[in-house]
Ligand SMILES: [Zn+2]
């Protein structure tokens with residue numbers, strides 16, 4: 314059992330005890346233990362009992378519960394609460410906006426035990442009758458449940474990528490005489506995957522036997538399509554076709570509806586082929602090949618006709634790591650480790666942007682600590698030259714839209730990334746006032762994760778994308794494409810507009826540890842959908858061009 318699992322168990326225990334109305338002193342001690350364990354640098358399983366007991370915030374009683382989990386893989390006290398809590402109540406813990414105290418009221422006073430019931434109660438305006446539930450809370454709960462329910466059975470690309478590859482391999486070895494090609498959402502590099510789909514020449518009955526023997530249920534079963542769902546709760550779909558028709562089927566299942574209808578309208582395409590390759594479908598119609606990720610709108614067809622499709626950005630085009638955190642704030646690796654990893658991965662520079670002082674929960678930097686960090690950066694730059702570390706900060710955009718430090722200190726940074734981290738529940742009007750003020754600030758160079766969304770779990774505050782992009786164009790502010798697979802914010806659907814306004818995008822990993830540098834790839838995959846080129850992506854700039862960019866930015870400053 315690793316530290317994260319043990320910490321999660323204590324967090325869950327503390328929440329369940331709150332729901333059951335236990336002594337709050339006790340429940341707090343478990344949540345503190347969880348917090349402590351999360352921050353430990355050493356795995357508990359590698360520690361002696363005495364060492365565990367002596368950790369600050371753990372002590373004997375909780376220490377014994379840790380050892381119980383390490384030795385037996387069980388946690389009796391947690392099990393006791395799990396057994397006496399209805400499953401629907403447990404599910405409510407996943408809904409944003411209802412904490413344990415509110416769940417206790419919902420369960421004990423409203424006598425509601427499932428999400429469906431709770432949604433119904435919200436629609437019936439019943440929650441407002443209870444203490445602590447205003448009309449606003451009720452609306453938030455309703456929105457969150459709807460969001461949660463929509464998300465069931467959907468996954469981040471990153472969550473299913475390996476799974477789909479493994480399954481693809483397994484199918485190919487299990488049916489050596491058949492062809493399997495991944496298609497649909499995966500092939501089109503969607504950020505959220507609802508189904509994993511293939512085109513295949515297998516016989517349907519053989520597929521059915523295969524999946525049934527692996528405990529999958531059949532969802533759909535027609536002459537040309539069959540789908541299954543197993544424990545992993547994701548739909549696996551198969552477009553059944555013949556060897557002659559495989560490329561037509563691949564083409565038909567790879568594009569969006571709007572792309573395909575435009576393609577039909579603009580070409581003399583015959584859906585019944587046969588075609589020797591997918592490329593042939595394009596070439597016989599006088600078009601250059603449109604890669605699957607660009608098959609979204611009619612626009613790519615127009616470009617393919619003129620042989621002017623963009624040469625989209627690739628992972629190898631990322632030259633620097635922009636937006637990263639170190640142990641100076643809430644990162645897991647030291648500044649030195651972050652720099653050395655960037656060097657060994659072949660990057661030319663690292664922009665270190667720890668949290669600013671208002672992000673106290675993330676150990677945001679006081680003014681004194683900033684100066685100390687700058688001294689360290691100065692020393693490391695001498696050591697690592699020509700590699701360069703840039704002095705940056707992820708400055709909170711405060712409630713009134715201002716940045717987190719006085720101008721005298723802001724001017725000490727090479728560049729500033731401005732992001733919203735607090736008071737995320739805003740109307741569009743409020744969000745726009747806040748963001749526009751930050752964009753107008755002459756010290757802002759990059760706008761971080763524009764909407765604050767967390768895919769599949771938080772919708773993000775509403776913004777007017779056009780107005781933000783227009784403002785960034787006027788004030789020469791770069792828009793981040795936060796490459797964390799759960800953010801991917803700015804949404805790729807707005808990048809084309811940004812490019813048309815000559816606004817630079819920056820694919821940034823927002824790395825809190827070395828491994829997360831690789832997240833850049835998820836940003837690349839969606840950026841390709843938007844037709845982003847390396848020229849329009851800041852993190853593809855060479856060190857020299859990046860330095861020139863910073864000079865230009867600093868000219869904005871008073
Ligand atoms: Zn952030």
Ligand SMILES: [Zn+2]
Pocket residue numbers: 636637638707823
């Ligand atoms: Zn960050």
